[in-house]
Amino acid sequence: xxxxxxxxxxxxxxxxxxxxxxxxxxxxxxxxxxxxxxxxxxxxxxxxxxxxxxxxxxxxxxxxxxxxxxxxxxxxxxxxxxxxxxxxxxxxxxxxxxxxxxxxxxxxxxxxxxxxxxxxxxxxxxxxxxxxxxxxxxxxxxxxxxxxxxxxxxxxxxxxxxxxxxxxxxxxxxxxxxxxxxxxxxxxxxxxxxxxxxxxxxxxxxxxxxxxxxxxxxxxxxxxxxxxx
Amino acid sequence: xxxxxxxxxxxxxxxxxxxxxxxxxxxxxxxxxxxxxxxxxxxxxxxxxxxxxxxxxxxxxxxxxxxxxxxxxxxxxxxxxxxxxxxxxxxxxxxxxxxxxxxxxxxxxxxxxxxxxxxxxxxxxxxxxxxxxxxxxxxxxxxxxxxxxxxxxxxxxxxxxxxxxxxxxxxxxxxxxxxxxxxxxxxxxxxxxxxxxxxxxxxxxxxxxxxxxxxxxxxxxxxxxxxxxxxxxxxxxxxxxxxxxxxxxxxxxxxxxxxxxxxxxxxxxxxxxxxxxxxxxxxxxxxxxxxxxxxxxxxxxxxxxxxxxxxxxxxxxxxxxxxxxxxxxxxxxxxxxxxxxxxxxxxxxxxxxxxxxxxxxxxxxxxxxxxxxxxxxxxxxxxxxxxxxxxxxxxxxxxxxxxxxxxxxxxxxxxxxxxxxxxxxxxxxxxxxxxxxxxxxxxxx
Numbered sequence: 001x002x003x004x005x006x007x008x009x010x011x012x013x014x015x016x017x018x019x020x021x022x023x024x025x026x027x028x029x030x031x032x033x034x035x036x037x038x039x040x041x042x043x044x045x046x047x048x049x050x051x052x053x054x055x056x057x058x059x060x061x062x063x064x065x066x067x068x069x070x071x072x073x074x075x076x077x078x079x080x081x082x083x084x085x086x087x088x089x090x091x092x093x094x095x096x097x098x099x100x101x102x103x104x105x106x107x108x109x110x111x112x113x114x115x116x117x118x119x120x121x122x123x124x125x126x127x128x129x130x131x132x133x134x135x136x137x138x139x140x141x142x143x144x145x146x147x148x149x150x151x152x153x154x155x156x157x158x159x160x161x162x163x164x165x166x167x168x169x170x171x172x173x174x175x176x177x178x179x180x181x182x183x184x185x186x187x188x189x190x191x192x193x194x195x196x197x198x199x200x201x202x203x204x205x206x207x208x209x210x211x212x213x214x215x216x217x218x219x220x221x222x223x224x225x226x227x228x229x
Numbered sequence: 230x231x232x233x234x235x236x237x238x239x240x241x242x243x244x245x246x247x248x249x250x251x252x253x254x255x256x257x258x259x260x261x262x263x264x265x266x267x268x269x270x271x272x273x274x275x276x277x278x279x280x281x282x283x284x285x286x287x288x289x290x291x292x293x294x295x296x297x298x299x300x301x302x303x304x305x306x307x308x309x310x311x312x313x314x315x316x317x318x319x320x321x322x323x324x325x326x327x328x329x330x331x332x333x334x335x336x337x338x339x340x341x342x343x344x345x346x347x348x349x350x351x352x353x354x355x356x357x358x359x360x361x362x363x364x365x366x367x368x369x370x371x372x373x374x375x376x377x378x379x380x381x382x383x384x385x386x387x388x389x390x391x392x393x394x395x396x397x398x399x400x401x402x403x404x405x406x407x408x409x410x411x412x413x414x415x416x417x418x419x420x421x422x423x424x425x426x427x428x429x430x431x432x433x434x435x436x437x438x439x440x441x442x443x444x445x446x447x448x449x450x451x452x453x454x455x456x457x458x459x460x461x462x463x464x465x466x467x468x469x470x471x472x473x474x475x476x477x478x479x480x481x482x483x484x485x486x487x488x489x490x491x492x493x494x495x496x497x498x499x500x501x502x503x504x505x506x507x508x509x510x511x512x513x514x515x516x517x518x519x520x521x522x523x524x525x526x527x528x529x530x531x532x533x534x535x536x537x538x539x540x541x542x543x544x545x546x547x548x549x550x551x552x553x554x555x556x557x558x559x560x561x562x563x564x565x566x567x568x569x570x571x572x573x574x575x576x577x578x579x580x581x582x583x584x585x586x587x588x589x590x591x592x593x594x595x596x597x598x599x600x601x602x603x604x605x606x607x608x609x610x611x612x613x614x615x616x617x618x619x620x621x622x623x624x625x626x627x628x629x630x631x632x633x634x635x636x637x638x639x640x641x642x643x644x645x646x647x648x649x650x651x652x653x654x655x656x657x658x659x660x661x662x663x664x665x666x667x668x669x670x671x672x673x674x
Binding site (some may be wrong): 013014017018021041042045046048060061062065066068080081084085087099100103104106119122123125126141142144145161163164218219220221 | 260372373378379402404405416419423427431438441442445450451
């Protein structure tokens with residue numbers, strides 16, 4: 001099944017990443033298995049070919065950072081900044097994610113089977129994120145575009161200073177951040193949810209979610225809105 | 230007759246004309262003043278230092294005959310591919326958005342002609358900028374606007390920006406009225422809205438995290454690129470040491486005279502410390518760690534002449550970076566556009582409304598008609614000329630101090646003209662052996 005197995009107890013992250021970076025873009029049948037990650041940082045970051053990498057254990061900061069085209073599957077938890085600035089591809093975490101999951105990412109799909117901590121989707125720029133558990137405070141802070149789907153609850157200040165990103169939460173929202181409001185759920189949003197939930201392997205039903213987005217009051221500095229800043 | 234000549238008229242030193250005007254403006258609008266440029270008030274600076282040219286105790290090198298090197302290498306500590314520059318003067322990061330595409334191309338052309346580097350800014354890298362810049366440093370900013378791993382890999386170095394001398398801790402704002410569709414698209418935001426540039430990074434906090442972030446950037450680029458860390462001058466000693474500990478190859482230090490595209494006046498004039506003391510603190514921090522010259526130091530904030538370059542190097546910097554001066558070289562505040570400046574309520578030599586996008590010189594604008602006024606070929610040539618002059622001036626001074634390379638200049642070549650500058654630069658007050666605050670007297674013999 002796997003074309004390569006790399007044991008990080010014997011091989012450095014540097015050597016692993018170098019080998020992954022040197023992969024031929026045409027060989028998309030590559031399927032790598034990583035053993036003993038032991039929380040190491042920057043595992044499988046900067047990939048740019050459609051390889052599949054499965055990590056057997058917990059990964060540290062910036063796992064699959066800046067991913068392009070690759071599929072990275074983590075059978076464990078991940079630390080800060082999983083899939084940060086991802087451009088395309090899929091990152092699937094079968095565990096919990098620490099803060100800033102999917103931060104600033106421009107594209108691709110990030111799925112977290114359990115909870116994600118604070119600032120999930122911060123400054124997101126086009127990524128689709130599906131969190132099957134809950135997210136922490138300040139999630140989707142300054143989120144620009146893309147979709148954040150939370151099947152559980154959201155912490156304080158959800159969507160603070162949000163631009164055009166769409167937020168969907170099935171559970172409770174502790175509080176909304178500045179300029180973030182609840183919005184009407186229209187048919188196109190239900191369709192979008194159905195598609196993304198299906199891609200993420202979730203059996204949640206779209207009609208159980210509520211939608212949040214920008215009130216667009218902060219788009220231009222106005223003295224009358226000074227109390228919001 | 231000027232108002233100053235009227236008998237009995239006395240201007241308040243506390244409430245001078247500028248202060249009165251600002252209070253009245255604030256009362257009229259309810260808004261604080263936002264402008265470009267950098268600090269405009271008098272600050273202790275390189276002007277307050279002079280060189281001790283060679284005479285009996287030191288011998289000088291022959292001008293125009295004996296070689297005085299200016300080449301430098303940056304990023305020697307960890308990067309597989311350090312940057313080699315022919316002159317110790319680089320172009321500071323300025324965004325496409327704050328500046329026109331023509332201005333960015335001009336900067337690239339001028340820097341490339343002199344075999345030095347230019348730097349991207351908030352909003353990412355444009356294809357024109359990459360093409361026109363032989364050596365391009367890619368800024369990695371909190372907003373991550375336009376951040377793209379392909380651009381990261383195509384850059385020659387990466388500069389992680391923590392702050393800017395004009396606004397330490399402040400982030401930034403590109404006002405909607407200055408926004409073109411192209412700039413908005415690069416930033417993945419709707420056109421015409423104010424675009425906030427965040428003041429802190431979204432996925433790391435503090436020096437321990439920064440070390441891991443640097444590791445990630447090195448991994449993504451296969452350890453080829455030098456990693457710069459840019460800090461604003463404030464708690465400089467600690468910031469420099471923490472940045473070095475986090476793994477920086479190069480420290481970029483921006484003093485409070487450093488320029489900005491748009492910042493609150495109160496921020497520009499009242500937050501951060503001047504370039505002079507910040508530079509000395511940074512060098513002390515590096516020396517104490519045994520990393521001086523191993524981690525290179527680039528200083529910016531008010532560099533205008535070859536004398537400033539030479540003084541910065543003598544104090545221990547490896548290179549300087551210029552922003553405002555480079556824009557002036559391109560034509561910013563040129564008397565050629567005096568009538569246009571007057572229409573904007575200002576004059577050549579005073580224009581600082583970079584935030585409005587109405588720059589008559591076509592530099593800090595996205596208006597295509599104004600931008601056309603700047604020919605990148607001519608702009609590039611003007612910048613190269615200016616860089617050439619700065620370099621020759623620095624060499625002239627270095628030779629006069631007996632140095633065969635500008636990096637051989639040293640603090641012992643300098644004295645201060647004011648007590649403040651002596652204390653801040655930790656060089657003796659001219660004609661004395663006194664360094665205010667130093668534990669022992671300088672050896673002036």
